[in-house]
Amino acid sequence: MSLRHALLGLLADRTASGYDLLKLFDTSLANVWPATQSQIYSELNKLADTGLITIAAEGPRGRKQYALTDDGLAELRRWLTETEPQRNVRSEVLLRVFFLGVVSREQAQSYLADLATRFATEENTLRELENAVEWDESDLSLYGRIALEYGLRFNAMRREWAEWAADQVK
Known part of the structure; x- marks a missing residue:
C-alpha cells in the first residue's frame, strides 16, 4: 500500500481538504498506514499534478478541497484489482x-x-x-x-x- 492509494481511497468516499484527510488518517488509518501532515500535503500536490485528483474548491486562507478524478478512480481500482500486495516479511x-x-x-x-x-x-x-x-x-x-x-x-x-x-x- 502507498500513501498515494490511501489518499485516493479516502477521496473516493468524499471530497476533503488536506486537514480533513489528516484527521481521517489519525482516526482511521493511523494503525494501518501512518502519515504525517507534510507527507499528506506533499502527496496531494503530486496527485493533483498527475491529474489523479483535482482542486474542487478553494476557500479562505487557501484551504483547498480535493476531489478524485476519473483517472484517480481508475488508478485506485487498478491498484486494488491488478497488483499484488507487498508482503512485509521483516519483523x-x-x-x-x-x-x-x-x-x-x-x-x-x-x-x-x-x-x-x-x-x-x-x-x-x-x-x-x-x-x-x-x-x-x-x-x-x-x-x-x-x-x-x-x-x-x-x-x-x-x-x-x-x-x-x-x-x-x-
Whole structure:
C-alpha cells in the first residue's frame, strides 16, 4: 500500500481538504498506514499534478478541497484489482525473539511479558477507536470495520502468543 492509494481511497468516499484527510488518517488509518501532515500535503500536490485528483474548491486562507478524478478512480481500482500486495516479511520483534538465547532467562521472560503488555495496549487502543468512530452504512464504514476487526484479531493473537512464549521461558 502507498500513501498515494490511501489518499485516493479516502477521496473516493468524499471530497476533503488536506486537514480533513489528516484527521481521517489519525482516526482511521493511523494503525494501518501512518502519515504525517507534510507527507499528506506533499502527496496531494503530486496527485493533483498527475491529474489523479483535482482542486474542487478553494476557500479562505487557501484551504483547498480535493476531489478524485476519473483517472484517480481508475488508478485506485487498478491498484486494488491488478497488483499484488507487498508482503512485509521483516519483523524486528521476531528477530529479537530468535536471539533471546544470548540474554538471561529472566531478561527474555521480561521482554516477552512486555510484548504481551504492548500488544494488549494496542488491542485496547483499537477497541477505543472502534467505540469512538461514528459508524454508518457507507462502504467506508463497512470496510473500515472489517479492517479494524483484522487489527483487533491480529493484536489479540500477538498478545496470546507473547503470553504463551513468556510462559515457555519460565
